[in-house]
Amino acid sequence: MELTHSDVKAAAERVTGRVRPVAVAQADSTGELWLALEFLQHTGSFKARGAVNFLLTHQDGGTLPPVGVTIASGGNAGLACAWAARDQGVPATVFLPTTAPRVKIDRLTSYGAEVRLVGNRYADALAASREFADDTGALLSHAYDNPLVAAGAGTLMTEIHERIPDLDTVVVAVGGGGLFAGVATAADHYGVRTVAVEPIHCRALHAAITAGRVVDVEVDSIAADSLGARRASELALAAARQYDVASVLVEDRAISAARRNLWQERRIAVEHGAATALAAALGAEPALRRVPGERVCVVLCGANTDPSDLAG
Template sequence: MSTHPDQAAIRAAALRIAPHVRRTPLLQLAGTELGIDNDIVLKLEGLQASGSFKPRGAFNRMLSNPLPPAGVIAASGGNHGAAVAHAARALGVPAEIFVPAITGAAKRARIEAYGARLVVGGEAYDAARLASEARAAETGALLVHAYDQPEVLAGQGTVALEFQEQAPDLTHLLVAVGGGGLIGGMAAWYAGSGVQVIGVEPEACPTLASALRAGRPVPAPVGGLAADSLGAKQVGALMFAVAREHVAGTVLVPDEAIRAAQRRLWDAARLPAEPGGATALAALLCGAWRPPAGARVGVLVCGANCDPASLAG
C-alpha cells in the first residue's frame, strides 16, 4: 500500500473490512427542520459498531498485518480505543488501550466492556500516545495509530466510498477534524471528483487550520468541549499530504455552536451525537460555513458516544 491512500487502496480496504463493519445509513433533513436554508444529507456513522467511524481504520490496520501474541495497543481519547478493543475481541487477540485523563467515564467503560486493558496515560491525548508507543516497543504488540498510518487512512476512506455510492450528487461535504485520519481518507477518495471536502474544527482544537497556515503539521492548542475526540495535538503527516492538495478549506466553530448542533440533532431527529460528532453540522447551523447557491451538502455525523443526559435542555 502506498503511504497516501488512493481509490484502489480504499476499495481494497472496503472489501477487507466488509465482514466486520456496518454500511451506515443516510438521513435527509429539510433545512426547515434545522433552521437553515439548505436541505442536507447526514451520514450516520454514530450507528457504526462501537459508536463511531473508527472500526473501519482499526480493522483495516489489524487485518493488513500479522497479529502478534501480545495483541494490539492503541492510544485514544475514547472512540478509537473502543474501536480497537472491539476489533481485537472480534479477531481474538488481546488489546491494551491508553487514554488521557480527560476521557469520560462512558468512553472508558465502553473500552473495558470490550475486554481491553485500560491504562490512563497522562493528561491529554499526546501523552497517552507516547505511553502507548513505549509500551508497544516493550511488548511487541501491533500499534494501531488513531490517524497516522496508511491502513488507518484507507479504512476511514471507506466512509467516503459509501457516501458517494449512497449520495452521488453531493457537491460539498463537511467533516470534523481531529488528528485528520477521517478527512484524510475521505479527501483521498473524493480527489479529482469535483466534490469539495471542507474540514470543521473547534476553535479550541485548530489542528488542521494551524498546519495549513504553517505549511506543515505543527502543535496546536487542545481544549474545549470536543477535546476527547478531536483533541490531537497536531494532525498526522500522512493526512496533511492529502489535505493540502484535496481539502477545500477549514472552518472553526465555537463550543456553544457544537453544543447547539448536538441539541438540534436530538430535537429534530432524535439522533445522539457526541460533541465531535456534531462539530461538522455546527459549521452550517452557526453560519461559519455558508453553502453556495445550488450546493448539495453532505454532513458526516461521525460519533455518538455521549451521555444521553447531556442532550437534554
C-alpha cells in the same frame, strides 16, 4: 507518506461485511442537506472502519502477534481497536488520558480490553503505548496517523457516494485527521469538495495548513475528548494541500448548539466532536454558503457520549 484512492478501494474490499454500511438521511425539504449517520457504526464511531482494515491487513500479512495490539486514544479509536481485536481473537491494551469520559472507559472494559489511564493529554497516553509496544512486542496502532487507518476511514465516503451520487460537498470534523484524509482522498476521486471543520481551540489541521507543516497546538475545547489531537497527521496535511479542501473553525458554543439541535429536532444524541461538522453547516461560514441546488452531506461521526445533559 501518501494516501491514494486505490488504498481506500482496497480497504473497502476488506471491511465490506464487517462494518455497518452507513445510512444517510435527508435533513431538509429540498434534498440539498443530508446527514451521514455514521454514529450508528459498530463501537459508536467511524473508527471501526480503520481498526478493521488495520488488523485484517496485519493478520493477512502474518504480522499480527499473539500478544495483541496496543493503541493510545481519547476513547473512540481505542474502542474500535478493542472491538476489532476481540473479533480477531487477540488482546488489546488501550492507553487513555485520565480525562477520558467514563462512558468510553466502561465500553472498553466491556470489549475485554485492558485499560490504562496515563497523564491528562493524548500525548501522554501515546508515549505510554509506544513504550508498551517496545517492551512487549505488541503491534502498535495509531488513532489516526496510519495509512491503513485513514484508508479504512475513507470507505465511509465511498458508501456516501453510492447513496448520494450527485453529492457536491462533504463536511467532516477533524481531530488528528485520519477520517479527513481518507474522506478527502475518496471525495476527490468522485469530484466532491471536502470541508474540514475544527473547534477554534482544537485547530491542528488549520494550523498546519497555515504554517505549511504540522505544528503543535493548544487543545481546549468541549470536543477535545475526540478532536483534541495536538498535531495533525502528515497524511491530513498532504490531503489538504492536494485536494479541493476548505478549512473552517467553529466556536464551542456553536458546537453545543448543533448537538442540542440534533437532539431537540431529531432525537439524535451524538458527541460534541460529531456535532462540530454540523455546527459549520448550520452557521454562516463563507465556505458553506451553499449555492442553490448544491448537495451537502454532513458526517455525524460518533455517539459515545453521556446524553444526560440533553434532557429536557
